[in-house]
Amino acid sequence: MNKSTENILKNSNLRNTHGRTSILEILTKAGKPITQEQIAVKLKKTLNKTTIYRNLESFLKAGMVHRVFLNQRMWAYELSHNCTENQCHPHLICRKCKKTTCITNCNIPLFDNIPGFKIERQKILFEGLCPGCQ
Amino acid sequence: MNKSTENILKNSNLRNTHGRTSILEILTKAGKPITQEQIAVKLKKTLNKTTIYRNLESFLKAGMVHRVFLNQRMWAYELSHNCTENQCHPHLICRKCKKTTCITNCNIPLFDNIPGFKIERQKILFEGLCPGCQ
DNA sequence: CAACAAATGCAACTAAGTTGCAAAGACAAA
DNA sequence: TTTGTCTTTGCAACTTAGTTGCATTTGTTG
Structure with a gap:
């Protein structure tokens, strides 16, 4: 254990x-x-x-x-x-193989300055093709 | 009609x-x-x-x-x-009232240059507080 | 070890969404 | 307007990811 x-x-x-x-x-x-x-x-x-x-x-x-x-x-x-308190890494759902992949090699800011809203956390989901399906 | x-x-x-x-x-x-x-x-x-x-x-x-x-x-x-082909406006789910709001007054780029992936569409979901719940 | 609280397994349940099929409706051509 | 065909609709039964209640088992602390 x-x-x-x-x-x-x-x-x-x-x-x-x-x-x-x-x-x-x-x-x-x-x-x-x-x-x-x-x-x-x-x-x-x-x-x-x-x-x-x-x-x-x-x-x-x-x-x-x-x-x-x-x-x-x-x-x-x-x-x-791999997640901070406010943001998890983005995920991609592949259009071909339908699998979900974690995208950790990117640097996306936290969009916390949107007028009128108090943003506490953001989740990003991509759709497209994963490395194996191109 | x-x-x-x-x-x-x-x-x-x-x-x-x-x-x-x-x-x-x-x-x-x-x-x-x-x-x-x-x-x-x-x-x-x-x-x-x-x-x-x-x-x-x-x-x-x-x-x-x-x-x-x-x-x-x-x-x-x-x-x-209100959506482009590749990106819909972000949504926020309010922690207090649980309602979903569309956020259309922000300008978030399309993150389509992530090495190894072909990004075709991106969806962004915020969690936090809506204007009425602050 | 004893005692209590928390974790587990089981079976029954919940409910968002789906499927098959017969009946009703839309619409283009005559 | 009528006819024929293909689409849409309603109904009931189904699917299934996730939940709940409850009795039993297990972990932990003193």
Whole structure:
């Protein structure tokens, strides 16, 4: 079991359970947004979907994870170490392969000076072609 | 019946039905993204939800309308006259009142020069406070 | 170890959106 | 105006991502 994972959980007042550590492990390995269903499959369905959803939600609340909206009605989750408080890196949904990619090699400012609004966070979604599909 | 609406439908090879014109009327009046359910209520449930969904989809295909993702699992639709081919205006979901507002008085560039990716369209979603909630 | 709170699994539920099909309606040609 | 064809509509049944209630199990602290 990973020591730092254990500490992360402790710091967020979350109990150190097998379910949580294995979900975090999978999110770490994935390195990109994945869905509840994908997590369940990688765990060979040894963890109940309710449990996965509930754990992902507690990770969300603790800020360890964020989620992006996929296609029609699914969320994909990923670790949030590449995100600042106000802005997560942009994502691209590829028109061809439909996969979601994280775009971390760009430098997009925070548009927080829009008259009349108080902008606290911004999410950017690109549509187009990923490197593999051009 | 609005003559321009009629022409818009004709140009998109869509038949001029009562359902379609009344949905377009409501979207025009709304001037912001609204959901299927909201449309149905404004029509006093005289139009079946299947019909509304199917018409919204044909509007989407024709480019007359675009949609933004709302809260948990709902889409909101709005007329796309304020959008360019590559970018729609940003939207803000207010942390307090949960309403979605269109932000049209800002000038955000298209980030289409990201190495490795072919960006065709960008969608920006802000979270924060709307003018009424500050 | 005991006691309590939190996490888990299961089954049933919710609800936004979809599908199949028969009936009604739009529209172009005659 | 009528006819014929293709599109649109309504209805009911369905799909499925995500949620809820509850009984059981597990982690943690003293």
